Amino acid sequence: MHSDFDACVRAVQSKDARFDGWFFTAVLTTRIYCRPSCPVVPPKPQNMTFYPSAAAAQQAGFRACKRCRPDATPGSPQWNERADLVARAMRLIADGVVDREGVPGLAARLGYSARHIERQVLAELGAGPLALARAQRAQTARLLIETTTLPMSEIAFAAGFASIRAFNDTVREVFALSPGDLRARVAKGRPAATSGALSLRLPFRRPLTPDNLFGHLVATAVPGVEEWHDGAYRRTLRLPNGTGIVALRPEPDHVACRLWLTDWRDLTQAISRCRRLLDLDADPVAVDSLLSEEPVLAPLVAKAPGRRVPRVADGPEFAVRAVLGQQISTAAARTHAGRLVRAHGEPITDPGGNLTHVFPSPEALAAHDPEQLAMPRTRRATLAALLHALTDGALDLDVGSDWQQARTQLAALPGFGPWTVETIAMRALGDPDAFLPTDLGVRYAARDLGLPSTPAALTRHADAWQPWRAYATQYLWATADHPINVMPRDDTPPAIQPAPMAATR
Known part of the structure; x- marks a missing residue:
């Protein structure tokens, strides 16, 4: 977008926060660069130039504005x-x-x-x-x-x-x-954090509907690894140099984030994974504008605009959990995962809640006999094949993975059907166009809304929703009376009911 001079000027003159992170405005006279929504009086157009990244503006000799802090904008979607x-x-x-x-x-x-x-x-x-x-x-x-101090x-x-x-x-x-x-320059009366914890704000583009986002994470939380405590979603993190715990609390204009890290070198990675987990760099206006063109989705979008796709902090962890949860209820999946964590997870000390373990790594799980796991033999074979592919490097489910290649590799594993593959593509890989036409919750919602309900017909109809079918899925799921659609309001987790299951794995 930065190459469209007139469009950028209009965004700056209207202080349009929707474009924060899309481009950066550099002022030739002051040698300062800003975000489009900077509250100061906009410079004259002839004094503006635009860059696609903060790094590019810095490399060109501009310094960050002290007022709008352009280095702290949401990332480009x-x-x-x-x-x-x-x-x-x-x-x-x-x-x-x-x-x-x-x-x-x-x-x-x-x-x-x-x-x-x-x-x-x-x-x-x-x-x-x-x-x-x-x-x-x-x-x-x-x-x-x-x-911090x-x-x-x-x-x-x-x-x-x-x-x-x-x-x-x-x-x-x-x-x-x-x-x-x-x-x-830190304001007087604003105490700095101790060396053990860090509090910060995670910005996002408005609007954001937090209910399905936090409700889904809490309703599927693995005991000991995740919890809803004191009005925040909390979970443990496995990071390159150590471990961590994060507490994420939705606020009207940001997500409050509190981090405990064993090694501060992991701060950048922890923040990045939290933003990814909550899908905070999404462009909700673009998503909702397209989905609103579907007559039956338009009222759902208008009722709760800005739905995000609940994603994950660790791709391999989610793949393991997806296998554990195949064709069983949410409660049963949590029970299986909790047992796995207690047996093989890394213990952790939680200074602010009740978390006990970091989810076991693929290497830790692969070192144990899968026959000891309390699950059907075919699912044990599926899990063993997944762990082998993850540990020998044949399968990449991390942030830089090739989405289509990962799909192909997952589908080649025993026990991986369309539902499991697309669930991993949506949550772990972060593909905004991942779609689950075989999911019973999606099919029931489509039927009730008068949309085609067979997988093939629904897939054809959903072509018009590309490239945002993962978000359309969130709106379809929201039509059901299910706990993942309601954000908990206190320390009591919502009652877990059976989750929609796929027609095939």
Whole structure:
């Protein structure tokens, strides 16, 4: 969008927050870059230029606005809507791969040369992978400087900088303030977090209907790994350098996030996974506009606009849970998963609630005899095949995976039918067009709304909903009287009733 000068100018002049993260406005006279919704008086159009990323603006010599904090905008929805090379690269950069493995590691994960990745990302984002990762490190550093009491030396390495000097130089260049000045600007009376926890706000594009989002996560929560406590959804996290716990609470204009991490180097990854879990970088206006063209969906959209797709913090974890839950009720699936966690999960200490374990990794599960699992023999074989594919590297369900390739590989495993494959594509891979025409809940909703209810006919009808069929599924599911559609209001989890099951696995 940044190349459409007139459209960008109109968005800036109207302070339209829907475009925050889509592009960045750089002011030639002040050498400052802003988000489109910056509250200051818009500059003259002849003094504006536009960039597709904060990194590109920084690389061109502009510094971040102290008023609108453009480095803290929602991410561009493109990276979660698209499945091409650049989108996959951006998802991996957001997950900290460049900080941990460098550009060669990024290229190896994507299966292309480092030079090709550099060329493709630079052409579209105006900055290469290293510059994008540097901009992300600067934002992480700012969060830690302003919201914790950590020493600056610890912040530098936690944010991913290789040296104190690089940390100081980057902060001064991006924010036109030293790290000490940034901390001094924290408002009086706003206590900084201790070194054990961090509180921050996760922005999103309005509107957002939190009921189905949080209700689904709570209704399917694995005991010990997830819970609803004190008005927040809480869960444990497995991260590259350690473990963590996150509490996510819906607020009118943001999601309040409180993090406990064993290693602050995992902060960027933790934030990225929380945003992905809640689908916070979605563009609800684009989704709802298209779905509202369907006469039977339009009233559902108008009633609760901005539904998100509940996603996951860990793709392999969800795939295991999907197998455990094949053709059984939600309550039974939670019971099976809870047993698995108690037997093989990593114990964790929860300073703020009742969580006890991190969900076991595929490697930990593969090391145990699947015959010991209390489930039908065919499902044990399905789980064993999945774990083998995950542990030997044949199957990639992480953030940078190729959606269609992963579908093909899943479908080749024993016991993986269309419902399981598409459920994983929707929740774990994050494909916004994943669709479950065999799901009984979807079919019953379609029938009650006067839509075709057979899988083949419904699939043909749903062609008009592309590329947002995963969101259409959320609206269809919302027509049923089911606990996943209602957000809990207190510490008592909603009663779990049988979940819709697929006609086939």
